[in-house]
Every structure is written in structure tokens, then in C-alpha cells.
Amino acid sequence: MTTGLPWPLAYTVSGPDCASAMPLGHSAPLDEAVRDLAELGFDGVEVQVRETGALDAETLARTVEAAGLRVLGIGTGPVAAQDRLTLADPSPDVRRHALSRLLGAARLAGELGVPVTLGQTRGTFLPGLEDMQQVWAERAVKQLAEEAAARGSRLLLEPQARASTSLWHTPAEALAFIGSLDVPAGLVLDTHHLDAEGVDAVEAVTDHARVTGCLQLAAASTRGPLTVGDPRLPALFTTLRTGGFTGWLTLEHFQNGDSTKAAARSWTALAEAAAVLS
Numbered sequence: 001m002t003t004g005l006p007w008p009l010a011y012t013v014s015g016p017d018c019a020s021a022m023p024l025g026h027s028a029p030l031d032e033a034v035r036d037l038a039e040l041g042f043d044g045v046e047v048q049v050r051e052t053g054a055l056d057a058e059t060l061a062r063t064v065e066a067a068g069l070r071v072l073g074i075g076t077g078p079v080a081a082q083d084r085l086t087l088a089d090p091s092p093d094v095r096r097h098a099l100s101r102l103l104g105a106a107r108l109a110g111e112l113g114v115p116v117t118l119g120q121t122r123g124t125f126l127p128g129l130e131d132m133q134q135v136w137a138e139r140a141v142k143q144l145a146e147e148a149a150a151r152g153s154r155l156l157l158e159p160q161a162r163a164s165t166s167l168w169h170t171p172a173e174a175l176a177f178i179g180s181l182d183v184p185a186g187l188v189l190d191t192h193h194l195d196a197e198g199v200d201a202v203e204a205v206t207d208h209a210r211v212t213g214c215l216q217l218a219a220a221s222t223r224g225p226l227t228v229g230d231p232r233l234p235a236l237f238t239t240l241r242t243g244g245f246t247g248w249l250t251l252e253h254f255q256n257g258d259s260t261k262a263a264a265r266s267w268t269a270l271a272e273a274a275a276v277l278s
Contacts, residue, residue, distance in 0.1 A: 002041060002271075003041065003267065003270045003271040003274050004271060004274035004275070004277065004278065005237070005249065005270065005274045005277070006241065006277065007240070007245065007246075007247065007248055007249055008043040008044055008070075008072055008248040008249070009041075009042055009043050009044075009248070009249050009250075009251075009267075009270065010042065010043065010044045010045050010046045010072045010073070010248055010249065010250045010251070011025070011026060011033075011037050011042050011045055011046070011250070011251050011263055012024055012025030012026065012045070012046050012048060012075070012250060012251065012252045013025050013026045013030055013033045013034065013037075013045045013046070013047055013048070014026070014030065014033075014047075014048050014078070015030060015047050015048060015049040015050065015052060015060065015078075016029070016030055016060075017049055017050045017051045017052045017056075017078075018048065018049070018050045018078050018082060019050065019078070019082045019083075020082070022048050022077060022078060022081065023254060023255070024077075024218075024223075024252045024253055024254060024255075025048060025252065025255075026255070026259040026263065027255055027259045028259060030047075030060075030063055030064075031063050031066075031067075033045070033259070034063065034064050034066075034067035034069050035067045036259070036260055036263070037067070037069060037263060038067040038068045038069050040260070040263050040264055040267050041267055042069065042263070042267065043069065043070070043072070043248075044064070044069045044070040044071060044072040044248070045064060045069055045070075045071060045072065046071075046072055046073040046074075046075055046117075046214070046248075046250045046252070047060065047064075047071055047073070047074055047075065048075040048076070048077050048078050049074055049075065049076065049078065049079075049105050049108065050078035050079060050082055050083065050101070051079075051083075051101055051104070052104055052105065052108050053104035053105075053107050053108055054104075054107040054108055054110065054111045054151075056108060057108055057111035057112050058111075060108070060112070061112060071112050071114055072114060072214075072248045072250070073109075073114050073115050073116070073117055073156070073213075073214055073248065073250070074105050074108055074109040074112070074114060074115070074116045074117065074153075075116075075117050075119075076101070076102055076105050076116065076117060076118055076119070076121050077119055077120060077121070079098060079101045079102060079105075079121045080098075080120045080121040080123070081120065083101075085097050085098035085101060085121065086098050086120075086121055086122065086123030086124070086137075087099060087102075087121065087122050087123050087136060087137040087140040087141065088122060088123025088124060088125060088133040088134075088136055088137045088166065088167070089123060090126065090129060090133075095136060095140065098121060098123075098140075099140045099143065099144070101121075102116075102118070102121060102140075102144050103143075103144065103147050106144060106147045106148040106151055106153055106155070107147070107151050109148065109151070109153040110148065110150075110151025110152040110153040111151070113152060113153075114153065115148075115153055115154045115155070115156045115186070115213050115214070116144075116148050116153050116154075116155060116156070117155075117156045117157075117158055117188050117214065118141065118144065118155060118156070118157055118158060119158040119160050119164065119165070119188070120160060120164040120165050122137045122140075122141060122165050122167050122168070123137055123165060123166065123167070124164075124165055124166045125166040130166070133166070134166075134167065137167055138167075138177065141155075141157070141177070142180075142181060145181050145183050145185050146181075146182070146183055148183075148185075149183035149184060154184055154185060154186060154213070155183075155185040155186075156185070156186045156187060156188045156213040156214060157174045157177065157178060157185060157186070157187060157188065158174075158187070158188035158189075158190060158193070158216075159171050159173065159174045159187070159188075159189070159190075159193060159194070159197070159199075160190070160193045161192075161193045161196035161197055162197070163196065164193070169193075169197050170197055170199055171187060171189065171194075171199065171204050171207070171208050174187055175187070175208070175211065178211075186211050186212060186213040186247075187208055187211055187212045187213065188212070188213065188214045188215075188216060189201070189204055189205060189208065189212050189214070189215050189216070190215075190216040190218075190252065191215075191216065191217055191218055191220070191232070192216075192218045192223050192252075192253075195220060195221075201232060201236060202232065202235045202236055202239055205236055205239045205240055205243060205245070206239050206242075206243060208243075209239065209240055209242075209243025209244055209245040210243060210244050210245070210246075212245060212247055213247040213248075214247050214248055214249070214250055215236070215240070215245070215247065215248075215249050215250070216249075216250045216251075216252040217233075217249060217250070217251055217252070217253070217266070217270075218251070218252060218253035218254075219253065220232065222254070223253050223254055224253055224254050224256055224262070225251075225253055225254075225255075225256060225261075225262040225263075225265040225266045225269075226251070226253075226265065226266040226269035226270065227265070227269055228268060228269045228272050229269075229272070230269055230273065233269065233270065233273030234273050234275075234276035237273060237274060237276055237277055238276055238277070241277060249270075251263065251266045251267075253266070
């Protein structure tokens, strides 16, 4: 069973180290989630991790590959979402702990040969501390990018809405920072965050397809599963192909109480929209 898309299709899942399932990913434990997603026709998973490293790569790969899927990317959302560790925290101990977790994720990604992504764990600013917090965060993210590159991975920086972080809300802002790095890095574009910042997703993909490693998809306004007939999807797919996109697509959205139904609904919407590419 295939969607007809020329790019790998992933679903968000939570790693075994997570304290609980991430709300924007499959609700089942990893071994159950990958079996379910394989039956639905997905190609792989984007694994959200909280506290893991290179030594966990073999076990993670074995679990995913046993279902016939592959790990396409390592996400780091739980570091902030579950443990409230960020790179901009006023506490030096918290910042060190956050960076240590992220470096571990980069080493894991390197062992698996996939990118590592960074979103909200870069943090939010407090009044009067903004300039210093930005310095802390930028310095740490540069270190993360260098570690990822040294391990055979690559950092993908996700522009996120200001409700999630104080840094890099638009693709242009994220690219300006990436341009300051001495190692290769790229973007994650997420339709929800682009919408929240008033950035047209099709225009963003048009401008940045080649530097984008992953496009994350969710229904507009609800951030739920995709629906058949979503008018954005054919335009996005056409633009991705025209722009030379070589990354993967990830479904990252709320589960609406039933991950199997949510995943199937999104898969069907993508398969229907993929007809534009035939």
C-alpha cells in the first residue's frame, strides 16, 4: 500500500525514554505504534526522545525495523515538554542539562544516520534577560549543530510560533542563524507554526524546499488529522517537487482520541492529494 508520494512518509512516535506519549504523536508504546503504522502503509517514523544517546541506537532501530519501517528523524520536543529543560533557562544547571540531553539525541541520530531536529527546547525569554538568554541559546545550538555534524547527523532547526519559543519564528529568521554556522544544517517546516506566524506554507516551501529536511503536516486551525480535499496539499506537493525537496514528510498532529483512526485519516488525505503528482 502506497500513497503515491515520491518522499518517505513518517508519523510522529514517542521513544521508550519518554515519560508519556507526546500528544502530537501516536499514543501507543513504540513497538505497538510501529506495527500499527506499518499496517497503514507508512514508510517510517520520526522518534521524539527525552533522554537517550548513541548506546540506544541498536535497540531503537531493531524495534522500528522489525515492523518494516525505518527511523527518518530524531525529535527533541520531550526535553522541554516533559522535563522543562531549555537552552535559555536562567539556571546554568538547567541549561547544561538541556544541552546534555540534546547532544545525546544528536549522537543517537548520528548512529542511525538521520537528522536531529530542534524546536521548543531552545526556550523562551524573560523580561530584562532577553539579550543574555539569546546568547546562551545561540551558543548552545551552535554546539549542537557541530556535534550533529561530527557524528554524521545534521541539525534541522524548526521555526516555531512565539507561543512555543522566543527564537526563530519564521524560516527567514532560522536561515539567518543557520548561515552563521560552520557546519551544514537545514530547516523543519511545520504547517501549524507557519500558520500561527502568518507565513503562507506554500510560499515558504517554494522559497526553501532545497534547505528543508522535513515538512510536518497537520490540519489547518485544529492541528488535527488531515482531511480529504484539503486544498493546501496538492499545492504543497507540486511545490515540493518543483523545488527539489529531498527530505521526508511527517504527520505531527493531535490524535483525537484514536491514533489508528487519526493516522489512517491523514494517510488517506495524502494519498488522495498525491494524484496531482501523477
